[in-house]
Amino acid sequence: MRKVFKKVVATGLALSMLLGMSACGDKNKAGDTASAAGNYKSITTTMSMESGTLDSAGITSYWWWSYTSLATAPLVELAADGSYKNILADSYEVNDDMTVYTFHIKEDANWNNGDAVTAADFLNTITRALDPDCGNGYSTMLLCIKGAEAIYKEGADISTLGVECPDDKTIIFNLTEPTAYFMDLLTLPVFIPTHRELQTETNGPWSMGEDMDALVSCGPFYMAEYVPNQYCVYKKNDSYVLKDEIHLDEVKTMAMEDTQAIISAYKTGELDIATADYTVLEEYDGSDELVKYVATTSNYELFDITKPPFDDVRVREAFSISIDRDAVATACGTNYIGTSFFVGTGVISKASGKTWSEEAGGELLTYDVERAKELLAEAGYPNGEGFPTVTYKYPSTQIESDIAQALQAQWKENLGIEVQLEAQETQVNISDRRAGDFDICRMQWTADFIDPYTYLSMYRTTDSYNDNGTNCSEYDALMEESNKESDPVKRYELLHEAEKILVADYFWAIPVVNRETIVLMNPKLTNRIVDPSRGNIRTKYLDIE
Template identity: 40%
Template sequence: MRKRFVAFILVICIFCSVFAGGCIKRQKAPAAEGKSITIAIGSDTGSMDPAGSIALTFLSYSVSALDELLTFDENGNIEYRAAQSYEVNEEKTIWTFHLREEACWSDGSAVTAADFKNTIKRALDPKNGSGYVSYLFPIQNAEEIYNGELSYESLGVETPDEQTLVFYLEEPCAYFLDLLRLPVYMPSCEKYADSALSGWDKNPETSLTNGPFFLAEYEPKQYFVLKKNEKYWNTDEIHLDTIIYRFFDDQQSMANAYETKEVDVAVSLQSAVMELYEGKPDLLVTELIATRYIYLNLEAEPLDDVRVREALNLAIDRAELCKIVGKDVSPAYNLVANYMVNKNTGAYFVEEDKQPFQENKERARELLAEAGYPDGEGFPVLTYKYPALEMDSDTAQVIQEQLKQNLNIDIELKAQELQTNYADRHAKDFELCRMNWTADFADPYTYLSMLLSNNSYNCSHIQDEKYDALIRRSEMELDVNKRFQLLHEAEQYAVGEQFYIIPLYGMKSCNLVSRRITGIRQIPASGALEYRYADVTE
């Protein structure tokens, strides 16, 4: 009933946007040129520098503007991009990549191995604030350089000539090729990319690209424009002339903009849109390799007590939560996303092992009493910080109500602007904080590595030698089956014994796509949409 009501409200809002233009604040719209599509995305956040503190804006930009060394297609086959080949030694510790000689930046200058090393060097400088820097740590001496213990000259990356890039790893790394699609392994032009703080990344004159499109215009909080890079090595396969990304503060405005034909694509909309567009070709529902969960700050009492963390997990009714949040979510009991596939078996990773824990309200109350809070007596009021988005607001209210009802404890809700929530989480300035992780590469390690003691995304103060040892063993294990067993063991321990997170739900993405657009692909690693090979029909 609630969702039908929300759908009705959505119709009313769209009606307002069409017939009473003053109802919604309009954004400045750039003029499209040639074959063009306009995409509605969330608010403008983070740096556009692959070595900086990136967020959604960079991820939208980079899939069309930057070529990684190589990636994997939907069948798990290598798709070479900036590199044309590679070799690896028998021990899998020396990886040599040969760049395309015809590859060049959008200004016509050659892309060199030094441009890839430039990103790595800058990411290893803590001042640049890279959240992905820990994924460079398989490289010899990278972690010590980041910690200020060794000089950059000792880094295990060599550029013997302009087209050759060599990585020397500390230990064998079975998933190293998967890491190459991460920002810290992407190139940044050595001529201009000096610091994540200098502004080069959002200036079209200095923000050069080596992919199918280049940055032509950037209007903060409004939009950015990508134009076809005629100097791209594979330009004949690129059909669009312009891609415009417009920023919106909320999902409602994105849906309105699609309805009024201001945009051609609107992504990650509220689930009520599924009912409005049911049976229509505009609706594209995809599985996201993503998990919504809550970080608990282990330095905030009483969250340092595993009994309390377990009680919070067991007291939440995820099925009921998902009924209220929408049709696009399903209960999650793991950190690894519900829809992540084991490339070796074709099965969902989370279904290959037992569920880490079972919800149990009675046991939750017993645990809280054992921790010294019978019937919630004396339990401090914890603050839950979350982005002021509809899905997260609905989620927060349900969790607040369930914890009050099931444990008799109070949770204070604090909605925040997305960038503020992001900053507070990284500063570890929270007690409970919403977290959403969409996979960066098609391996469970993209999730489980975030709980390592030295990981830059470990915002909870987790310092667990046993967990670290399990993950480190998996990193060096080259037998696929044994490696995945170690990853399962690590997740069972972290999520089902220590309860370091509160998993909530996995998601599907509700998208609206104009019928005139063809050739949109899904990125296998994350489930996000990719537009580099898209086309339009009039």
């Protein structure tokens, strides 16, 4: 299984050669590819342009999520019925007070180079992620483990960490207190194993695809070929513990972001799967090529609250309640809905079985232009007069441009304020946001696990994803109390209260829209399983009819 890393390839040639390998302009290429090469099954899909690294303990962003869906494996994953399916875990036990989780790793769990997957591989990721300099936005999700907070925040010795490895195939997590969502955390980057000997350099060359021998996989596929910012080729990993559940031999992922270009590539047979938008709904209405499902994605805007003018809560409220969210959604297309909720409206409550918005019993914000004008005048900017120049930064995709222009127009009309727009490459936008270099910045969050905590935890004072300087002891206390609460009804009440503080009391963030995901899929692709945690199709399980 020779691995190839290509650094310099002419873009046009590389794309045409890769697509030509299986497409040939035929819309039903997946089935044709399989029949043309015996039982060899290959599909082509897309990935976001590169951002971050492939290191589970390092800087994880869009590229990592594309990679992990194919080439890594967790201890367990969430099934559609809410149960947990064992992946690398053979079995597990939880003590009575839910503070000790013991996992037994499958004896036949191996890396694709033949090395055994051991408890030390999980510990390798965890200990590196507890280095505050690692750049991992999920490090704080480890702080439920005994000793982890003191290690991460105070530099305590790693030997005080409450993770035990009594033998190669057993790992024990000792938690500081019951954590209702701990099993859900196990699919996050910081709980994904990395090879204890080959992948120890955080954000090192291996994590950028530059050392393919070190980029070993314990998941369904391994990365066999990679051309930066162009494409990746993944081959089936015959060492994977559940290889019999994997039907594809190869997955090619093209680096593409423009939605219309992706749709066009699907129509010409260059892609088997395409994340589309509302423009395809009429054309594909009634077709089994059209797949729709509710995303757990929230689009919202962040203020830099550390300096004027957005250090004034009156200004933040004026900007928020002067937005007609339904009008913004209309500008985006029929698969978008306006929302005043920070948590994804479609997230199902473990307390009531209702969606998050249904359980809340009403919107958090009211569109009120007159009140917005009053607030702005109270803050010293009547009709927007004297308001400093501010810039809204956003990724340079069509949908984000639509949102940006709709917001700009409403703030101009309703507040008399001309907000400058700055479209950026995705990686630049993320870097600026993480560095706090913005006035207003687009943020999007897709649930990592089905619990409101995955959204709300980011704006605790010390959270590594707190990019806008939110600092509120009241909010922190509610989030901490929710962690300790074992009654799901009472716990969700606390989380609803925390969201209200975030969005409707202090206006640290502006929720704007949620969306329904629209996907076009080759009709010959079967076994379409949706990940209930992240609201996307699990490519690894697909088959060809």
